[in-house]
Amino acid sequence: MDFKKPLVIAALVLSILGIFAVYSVDPFRGQGLVWSSFYGRQIIWCLVSWVWFLLIIRIDYQTLIKYGWWIYLLVIFSLIAVLIVGEVDETGSRRWIFSRSVQPSELAKIGFIIFLTRYLVQRVEEFDTWALFFKVAALGAIPTLLIFFQPDFGTAIFFVIISFLALVLSNFAVRRLLVILGMGVVASFISWFFLLDYQKERLLSFFAPQRDPLGSGYNVIQSLIAIGAGGLSGKGWLSGSQSQLQFLPARYTDFIFAAWCEQFGFLGGMALLVLFGVLIWSMFNIALECPNLEGKFLTSLLTWIFVFQIGINIGMNMGIMPVTGIPLPFISYGGSSLVVNLTAVGIIYNVAQSKGEEDWEPIL
Amino acid sequence: MWNKNPLEQTQRRITILFWIFLALLIVLSLRLWQLSVLERERYQLRSEQNRIRISPLSAPRGFIFDRNRQVLAEDLPNFTAVFVPGTVNLEEAISGLEQILGRTISTSPRERSSGEMVLVDNLTIEEVIRIEQAGEKLPGILIETFFARHYPLSEVTSHVVGYVGRVSAEELSQGKSADYSPDDFIGKNGVELFYEDILKGKKGYRRMEVNALGKVVSVLENVPPRFENSLVLTLDSEFQQFCYQLLEGKKGVILVGDPWTGEILVMVNRPAFDPNALSRGVTQEEWKEISLDPGFPLTNRAIQSLYPPGSLFKLLIAFSALEEGAVNEKSVFSCPGYLDYNDWRYWCWKRQGHGRVDLVSAIAQSCNVTFYNLGLAVGPDNIRNYAQQFYFGRPSGIDLPGEKNGFLPSPLWKRQNLGEFWFPGDTINLAIGQGYLLVTPFECWQMISLIATQGIKAKPHLLLKVLDAKGEEIWSFTPQIEDKIEAQPQTWNLIHQGMRQVVEQGTGYACRGLPVNGKTGTAQNPQGEDHSWFGGFFPREEPELAFLVLVEHGGDGSGEAAQLSRKIVEWWIKNRGGSE
The missing domain is CATH 1.20.58 (Methane Monooxygenase Hydroxylase; Chain G, domain 1)
Known part of the structure; x- marks a missing residue:
């Protein structure tokens, strides 16, 4: 089975959703599409890093x-x-x-x-x-x-x-x-x-962020309120007082998941989790499918870059992980993390390209 | 070491790691379900609380007018910088504000409603504009318009109108918490306090959506405060001002009122205080200075200070003696300048004596010896009873807070409280308004007023009308006769005659030539020079006004008090003559 497709599609959909997510909390979005706005820059970074991705997949991972x-x-x-x-x-x-x-x-x-x-x-x-x-x-x-x-x-x-x-x-x-x-x-x-x-x-x-209730403790509380207030289906695109009225801190970066959930609710949050699930499921399968040990090592360990970031970031948005500056892959605003993430995806894609002959059962 | 096939082994490990990832994904999903489905009501409420701010809007107080609709108290706008808790703390907000204003904020912030602090009051328009322009650079600061009480006549009406202040913790705990928030003003004294419930107006509130910086994003609901009722007082502010100036540099009281209706036209006390300053809020030191001032500027002397009435009380003695039959128009007394009683010599104020006097000239000359005799004849208990008929020592019912009542001594009281017998000397003292007897100036005014109307007691009052928000009259005072002192016509007649003689031939010569009936009084007091009293009414037939003047340490009654009385009556004739 070809896992390159779900891998690339999940990454592509996530990075496009990332642009929408950044747009929804962008204080400069009222000025139209200008490159100084957050989402404008995110679009540029997205294009740049996908071009970069096309280069990366041409480099043999063995090299x-x-x-x-x-x-x-x-x-x-x-x-x-x-x-x-x-x-x-x-x-x-x-x-x-x-x-x-x-x-x-x-x-x-x-x-x-x-x-x-x-x-x-x-x-x-x-x-x-x-x-x-x-x-x-x-x-x-x-x-x-x-x-x-x-x-x-x-x-x-x-x-x-x-x-x-x-x-x-x-x-x-x-x-x-x-x-x-x-x-x-x-x-x-x-x-x-x-x-x-x-x-x-x-x-x-x-x-223990609760040691500082006005600092990171405050952030977590506002984040929980945003997610909870979103309810099952959310308050709707560009709505929601927590993210629109700036109660939610770092809403383009660390707490973008909460801003997303306030707008799209439990269903929207689950949609993201499922997309991440598909992405990582593809990566694991590529690792399993790969005939050689180095491909398996490389892919599995790179996969954990994503597992680690998703777990910590979404966990801290929901108050079950310490607050750290770890962004949510593809969704949080930020060019360098997008480049690094797509580099990892690109290397895994390259591993998937050099498929082996071995017979095996894909997981799930 | 089982190392047969590392590739297969690693394959198993990768599979296990995948299951770990899947478990993580499930944990995250369950947590998301918990937050956004199971607990969403709680968070939605908190989200509302986050963004919605309910701000109580203080109601403007009603106007207070005098009888001619001159403003005595009004609300002026007061621009205030309010701190709203959000992302910045109080210190940061204050230092930001100080930077914009270019001055330091010396007053300590006070809480307005939960968490909101008032930082600066009485901002100028320029400062308001500067703060509004600073906008985002001053997170957590809002400009709000409150009201500040202003009294155009300031000290002149201070004791009657009173002043306002922020509601105190005690007032809040006395069941007023439903109507007031800690930043609201409440009447603290005078009419402002007595008619608080009419004046206070209806509070409003504003529901606003705010962002995390405390800036208002939109107003969701605005229930404006309602201005409700205004008061029209019986005071005549021009007359009041004139009388206030008469007491310039003195301590004393002037009371003028209509004896038939009980309307108080003038109630002036000096020294007075600045109600504007007190309503703005004074520092503890300023308050100490005012409240410990030896001149007692805060005291409404007219109803709160006790003095011996001196010879003014002789009118009451004359009344009692006439009613008791101890004297009539034909009685003649001889005054050698003293009275010897029980081996004790009681002097008349005129040591060479008044010679032979009847009751009318005894009043006119204020002959002590005659009144010693009358007092002894009537007796202390009777004097006390008659004094009570004239509302000495009883609440007058005037619409002001904190009224005090005079003290009428009696043999019983003396025995019970001082453990001594009542001596004839006590009666002799009482007969000339000295000794243990203490009265308020207002009680003396009431006595004069009752004599003017020949016993008809109108309820004394300051409130004339209540106006609604549009200025329409919704209530007005109808004079009511509360009481009538029954006496023989001749009794009133003789007292009136005596008071006329006071002015025409006696101690009240300062008023000579005016159609005034009056009586002087000289109250000895141990602290210094005598207090000077003059009470009277005019015109003689169908009196329009009853007045009373007290000048502390003004010497004898024929002096300062009578001279001021003359000016009061002359002013009235010149400015209000024939109008009523």
């Missing part, structure tokens, strides 16, 4: 994997560079370069996954050994710590999770995985004592 080490070194270099010459944003994190147009940590996600794939598929004999675990841990710790000190806890946690998932794919025994999890918990407790006060403060407000 990318071949350059795995180089990519890893590039990732480390750019993360060091951002700590030295990076620009600080309004959250106080140093995570941008080139006049706040590029977040190296975003591209680093894909680079790190390519590298992990390259590293692990060459060590099939070492699968499920402590030696391999410590190597992966050491290689993963370097970019993770560099991101941790930007600080960007959301992305740092993503690196940890991706490293762990790579171990899962490397057939580590469940017992060993549990030991690793336990070690992770102990390590985080110990590292707590080495953190500076402001770092502790940031971590605490990351995991």
Whole structure:
């Protein structure tokens, strides 16, 4: 079965819905289609990143994997560079370069996954050994710590999770995985004592936003109100006091899901969830379908870029995840995340193109 | 280590990860169902509360006019900056506002309705425009128009009209919470307080849709406050102003009224206070200064201060003695300048004596010795009874809050409270309006008024008419005779004659030549110079006006008080003569 079609269609529909979602909360939309408006820029970014997608699918993923080490070194270099010459944003994190147009940590996600794939598929004999675990841990710790000190806890946690998932794919025994999890918990407790006060403060407000009821706590409350007020079918396109009257904070980016649900209700929210489901279902099937280990690793790990963002973002919109600056793929306003997401989709598409002969049953 | 086929093994792992993803998707869907279907009513309500702001609109108070429709109290617009809680906190809002205004805000913000704070009152039009122009740069700040009470005559009518202030916590807890929000004005004294329920008007409210910055996006419902009733008082403000000026630099009271209808034309007290300042709201120090002022500017002396009436009381003694038969027109008394009684010598104010006097000239000369004798003849209990008939020590029923009543001593009272017997000396003191006796100026005015009408008691009042919003009369006062003091015609006759002689030949010479019947009074007081009283009415037949003047420390009654009385009567004849 060809999963490229549902993959591309889901991504395309989501990125078009993203333009509508941004338009619905755009304070400049009354000025007509101007490029300074949020949705105008989103349209441009959408076109640019889909052209980029067409380029990406022409690059053989095997070539990318071949350059795995180089990519890893590039990732480390750019993360060091951002700590030295990076620009600080309004959250106080140093995570941008080139006049706040590029977040190296975003591209680093894909680079790190390519590298992990390259590293692990060459060590099939070492699968499920402590030696391999410590190597992966050491290689993963370097970019993770560099991101941790930007600080960007959301992305740092993503690196940890991706490293762990790579171990899962490397057939580590469940017992060993549990030991690793336990070690992770102990390590985080110990590292707590080495953190500076402001770092502790940031971590605490990351995991317990209700500590700050006027800050992120306020945001979550407004978000819950927006989703709840939408009801079953929503208040209608461009309606809804929470998003239209600016009660909802960060409604183009972090809380766009709530703004969407206020307008289109439970049904609209479910439509998005189903589209994401189709997208990720296609990705998993491409991973399963792929005849070689490197294609499976690469696709499964890239898939988790989306699972992670969707889970955290929609979860925080509904008050069951900590508030972090993680956007909703394709829907949130923002060019660089669109480029990164379509890069990941493009690589997966490329994996799907080089289909194997093996007989297998698609999942679901 | 089971490592037979890593590809197959990894395939299983990927499948497991897919199921984990699917579980996550289901959790998110269930949570979405919970929020937008199961709990949606709760969130829809909160969404409404978020965007809807109900703002109570204070009602304008009614006007207060004098009898000639001169404005005594009115509401003027007051532009106010209000803080609405939203995204910014109070401190940020204040500093933003200070930047726009270019001045610091010294008053502390006060709560208006839940969460809304009033930051600055009395903004000028220029400041209002500047704030409106700042718009989005000043989140959480709204300009609202309130009303400020203004009293054009200020001090002149301060005690009668009173003043307003923000409703206090006590007033709110006294069951007024339904009608008032904490920022509303309420009458605090005078007519403003007494007729609060008529003056207050009907509150309105506005339901507005606001955005997160507290800016009004649209008005959903506007129920404007309604201006309801205005009051027309019996006061004659020109006359009041004239009388106020008469007391310039003095402490005292002037009361003028129509004895037949009970209408009060003038009620002036000095020192007075500025009701505009009090209604605007004064600081604690300013309030301390006013309320601790040794001149008691806040006291409505006419109805709230107690004085010995002095010789003014002799009219009542004369009345009692005539009614008791202790004296008649033929009785003659001899005044050697003193009275010896029980080894004690009581002096007349004229130490060389008045010689032989009848009752009329005793009143005219205010001969103490004659009244000592009359007082002793009538006795303290009878004096007390007659004084009560003349409404001494009883509420007058005037439509003002805080009226005090005089004190009428009696032998019983003295025994019970001081543990002493009532001595004849006490009666002698009482007979000339001294000793334990205390009265309010208004009670004295009522006595004069009752003498003028020969016993007909009209209910004294300040309210003449009530007007509706359009200015149409919806109620007006009909004079009512509350009471009548029954007495022999000759009693009234002789007292009137005595009062005429006061002016023509006696102590009231300052009024000589005017058709006035009057009586002087000199109240000794331990604090300093005597208080000077003069009470009277005119014209002599069918009197139009009864008046009373008290000048604290004004010396004897024939002096300041009588001189002021002359000016009062002359003003009336010149400006209002023949009009009634």
